[in-house]
Amino acid sequence: MKKLLITGFEPFGGETVNPSWEAVSRLPQEVGEYLLTKLRLPVTFGEAAERVLCTADALCPDVILCIGQAGGRNAITPELVGINLRHGEIPDNKGIQPKDQPILTHGESGLFSTLPVRNMAEAVQKAGIPAKVSYSAGAYVCNDVLYTLLARYKGSKTRVGFIHIPYASTQKKEPCLPLEQIISGLTIAIEHMDGEETI
Ligand code: PCA
Secondary structure (H helix, E strand, C coil): CEEEEEEEECCCCCCCCCHHHHHHHHCCCEECCEEEEEEEECCCCCHHHHHHHHHHHHHCCCEEEEEEECCCCCCEEEECEEECCECCCCCCCCCCCCCCECCCCCCCCEEECCCCHHHHHHHHHHCCCCECCECCCCCCHHHHHHHHHHHHHCCCCCEEEEEEECEEHHHCCCCEECHHHHHHHHHHHHHCCCCCCCC
């Protein structure tokens, strides 16, 4: 089987749950041709990405797929691009709040996901679950993880992607999706990770 390292985040911003970890932790051990290794990440600039890199160094996964909550979104949104920018509208869970700083001093401005995000979003949408490609993962910890991984694995066989998900219904915030639908959407996305990267 192929190896998928899949991550979700701890809660942040005053929430008591993060649907990304709630969903990832409920996925089966195997999806399609992938054996899953699951990792829960801190919402901390720098440290979150380091945790992924540390686990990936030992695991040598075929794909790394990170999941995060994007409050305000109404769909499952595979991210097309990570940007070389750290900017927090709120502090991270360690109290760090960077303002317009690069992630990598001499890094490229932006890096495209190496997964077929367009196909993934379309497959989820076809199953009746709201989904669309997103062109910005923001500048907070999720983008920090996506960009750092894309920079690290550029030109290698390890593919990297990120999916933002809406609030889960249990969080009592709008817009939201039932956790079961988020889990189904992620499962379909994983089943459509093979094939050419979008760009
Ligand atoms: N969402 C945040 C960080 C953790 C999470 O789940 C983000 O979009 O950056």
